[in-house]
Amino acid sequence: MLKRLTMTSVLVFGLGVAAASADPAKVMIPANPGGGWDGAGRHTMAAFAQSKIFTDGASFTNKGGAAGTIGLAEFVRTAKGDDNALLVTGVIMVGGVITNKTPVSLADTTPLLRLTNEYNAIAVPANSPIKTPQDFIAALKADPSALSVGGGSAGGADHVMLALLAKQAGAPVSKINFVSFSGGEILAALGGGKIKAAISGASEFRQFAESGRIRIIAVSGPARVDGINAPTLKESGIPVEIGNWRGFVGAPGMSEGAKKLWLERFAKLHETPAWKETLKTQGWEDAYLPGDKFNAFLKEEEANWTSALKEVGILK
Amino acid sequence: MMDILNQLIGGFAVALQPMNLFWAFIGCALGTAVGVLPGIGPALTIALLLPVTAQVNPASAFIMFAGVLYGALYGGSTTSILLNTPGESGSVMTAIEGNRMARKGRGAAALATAAIGSFVAGTIGTLALTFLAPAIAELAFVFGPEDYFALMVLSFTSVAVVMGRSLVRGFAALFFGLALGTIGIDTQTGQTRMVFGMLELLDGVSFTVVLVALFAIGETLYVASRPASAPAAINPLSGGHWMTRQDWARSWKPWLRGSVIGFPIGALPAGGTEIPTFLSYALERRLSKHPEEFGHGAIEGVAGPEAANNAAAAGILVPLLTLGLPSTATAAVLLAAFQNYGLQPGPMLFATNPDLLWGLIASLYIGNLILLILNLPLVGIWVRLLLIPRHYIYGGIVVFALVGVWGLSTSWIDLALMCGLGLIGYVARVYDFPIAPVLIGLILGPQAEIQLRRALAVSQDDWSVLVGTPISASLLAIAALLLTLPPLLAWRRRRAGSAEVQPASAG
C-alpha cells in the first residue's frame, strides 16, 4: 500500500518530473476551477515549467468562496512556515477581507508580488448620447439615479470605480444606480440598451465594441489598451485608476531565504518570452511589482478600499 | 443556406478524422461518467481538462469538450431514474416520473426514452444551432430584466403540478427552497443575508449539496429505515424491458415539444438548462392524455424534460459561438478554453477559423450519435446494476455523495449541511412533503429576485415596467391563465358533472 501511495503521489505531484527529490510548489487557488484566479495560478506555474525556471512542478488546491477569503483563511491555517506554499491573491481578496471582516488578512501571509492587471473600461450602447468620459461624468452629475450602470457584484472593483467616478462628478455616492450582473449577461443587457452604461474588464468589452454593438468610452488604466480606441480616464482629466490586479503571497512565516528565492524566480520569469506570450493570450497587462513595493501597494489598496466601501454603503 | 451546408460538410471532414473521432468518443464517455456522479458536472470537468489545451490542437479539444457537455446530460438522467438521485440540476424533473417507472420495473423504458429523447433533442438543437444561430442569438439583446422576471414567474407556475397531495405541504416545501435561496451575499447590494456568521455561507448554499442531500441522502436514510417495504423498489425488469409501441407513441411529441422549449431558453444569457425542464414537465402534464399517471411513472414526464435539457445545452452554444457571450458556468469555462488558444469566439471566428467552428458543430452531430450508440446498450447494463446487493448500492451512493460534496469545496460546513438536509429529506419522505418544489424555489427564487430588482433599478422603481414589454406582458398573461384556468375549468366541470350525475343517481 505504502509503495503504491508513494508511486502515485510522484505521478500526481510530479506531473512528469522523474526525480523523486523534486519539491513541488503547493499552490492554493482561492476560487473554483475555471475562473480568473485559477487561470492566474495555473498559467503562471505552467510558464515556470516551460521556461525551466522552476521545474519541480506544482500541486493545486482550489478553495473558492467569499471573495477568496475562505481560501485565504485555509492557507493561513494550513501552510504556516511552508517555504513552498503559495497563494494566488488579488484586489478582490483585499476587498473581501474588508467587507467580510475576516479574522485573517493578507498581513498574515508573506506578500511576494503583484504580477498582472486587467483594467476596467466604461462602455455604453452604440447609440448612446454619451460619447466621452466627460459626458459620462456630466450624466452622473445631472442625475446619478437615472444613469443605470451595470457591473459585477456589489462591492467589487466595478462598483467601487463607479463610486469614485461619482465622487469626481460631485454627485452623491448614495444615489448611484449600480446594477449587478454576473457572467455574460451584462454584455447582452448593454448591447440591447437595457442599461445606460456598464463597467467591466476592458477585454470583455472588446469584441462587442469591434462588432459595433457597444462603444467603449474610457479605460481605467495608466495607459491606453492595445486594440481599444478609447482614452484613459487620467488623460481625460479624471484621476481615477482601478484595475483587477492579481499576484502571489507566500505562506505565513515563510523563511527570508525562500522569499528571496521565489522573488528571484518571478523576476526571471517576468523576462521570459513564455511569460510575455501568456500575458498576451490571457489578455493580462504586465503589472510586475515585487517585494517591499508590493507591501506598500497592499497597504495603500487596503486604505483606498476601506474608504470607498464605506462611501458606497457596504461597509458600516 | 447552400453556403452553410458547404461549410458544414467541411466541418464533417474535420470531425470525422480518426483522431477527432477518438477525442469525441473520450469526451462522450467521460461526460457520461461525470453526469452519473452527483455534484460533478460538465463545467468542473471541462475546467479540469483545460490543461490539455496545451497539448492538443483546438479542434480536437473542443470536440472532446462538446462530448463532455452533451455526455453529462445523458448520464445525468441515469441515476435520477434508477436511484432517485439526480446527478445534475437539469435532471431533477426526470427523477419524479423516471424513478416511479423504475420502481414499477419500467426502468429500461425510462432510460431508453431519456436517451433517445436526448438524441432527438440534441440533434434538433444542433440543427437549430447550425441554421438559426445568428437569428436566435439576437434574442439575447431583446430580453431585458423584466422579460426574464416574467419567464421566471411563468416557470414558477410549474410548481403547481409538483405540489403533491397537500397544498400546505407543497407550499412549505417551496418556501423552504426559497428560504435556502436567500442565504448568502446579496449581489445587488453586497449585504449579507442569513449567513449566521459563517464565511462558508457567504456564497450561498451550494445547489449541489442540496441536491445530493435531499435526494441521495434522504433516499438512503428512508430506504434503510424501512427494510420491509423496500424490495419492491428494485425490480429491474418486470413488465417488459424495452419501450413498447405505446411508449413510442407517448414519447415522440414530448421529445419535440421539449426541444422547442429548451433550445431558445438555453440560448438566452440567463436561461440555463433547468428552467426548460420545469416548463416541459408542466406542459406535458397538462397536455397528457393520461394525467392520472403523473406522479406514478408517466413516460411523458421523462421524455419531455430530458429532451428539454439537451436542447438547452445546444442553445447554450449559440450566444457563446456567435457572440462570444458565456451564459452558464460551462460556457464560461469553454470561453476560457478558447482564450487559452488565443481565440475569441464570435462572428469574427467564423470568418477566421471556419474549420474549427464547423468542425465543432459537426462533432455535435457525431457526438450525439456516439452517445446514443453508447447509451442504448448501457441501458441494459445500468438496469442490471440494480441487481447489485442493495446495501452496496446505497453504501456506494453515500460514498459518491461524499465525493461530490467534499470534492467541491472540501468544506466541513458543506458536510454538515449535507447531513442536516439529508435528515430533512428523510422527514419529507416520511410525511409526504414533495421535494421538487424545494429545488424549484432554490433555483428560481434568487434568479427571479435578481431580475425583478434589476428591472426596478433600471426603471427607477417604476413597477409598470414589469408589463412594459410585449414579451413580459404576454409571459405574465400566460402565467396568470395557467394559475386561474384549471381551477375555473374544474369548478365548471364539477358543476356540470353534478348536474349530470344527480338525475342518474336519482333514477
Added chain:
Amino acid sequence: MPGAEETQSRGRQSRPWWLGLALAIMGALWLNGARGISSTTNYIGLGPAAIVLAVGLGLTILGVLLILQALRGDFRAVDDEAEAPPSRSAFLLALAGVAVPLLTMRWLGFPLTAMLAFALVTHAFGSRRSALDLAIGFALGSTAWFGFSRLGISLGGFLPLIG
C-alpha cells in the same frame, strides 16, 4: 376502509405538530434576520431584506397551518411504503454513516472516512460482512481520492494524521 387506515396511521404518526413548529421557528428566524439587514443606500424600494421578510412570513404562516392541520388530525401522512414498520436501529446506523464524515474527514482523510461511511451504511442495510465492507469502502474512497488528485483536485490529505 380508508377511515380505518387513517386512524391507524394517525395513532402511529402521533400528529406531527412539531413539523409545523419547526417551520414556524424557521420563519421567525428569517423574519428576525430580515430586521438585521440594513436597507443600505440603494434607493430602489425593493431592498435586500424584502424577499427575506416575505419568505419569513410565508414560512411562519405555513408553519401555523401545518400545526393546525396536525392538531385537527387531517394531516394524512404518507404513502403505502411508510406504512411498513420503520426500523429505528437501521435508520440510526445509516444516519451514523452520513454523519461520521463530520467527525473524521479532517482527521482521518477522505479514504478512511469513505470506508467508515460505506461500512456503516451497508450495515444499516443488513450486511454483516464487516471486513469485506470496510475493504470495499476503502477501495472506493482511495480510488476517488487518487482519481481526483490526478485531475488536479485535492480531496485533502490521504491520511492527514500521518501527514
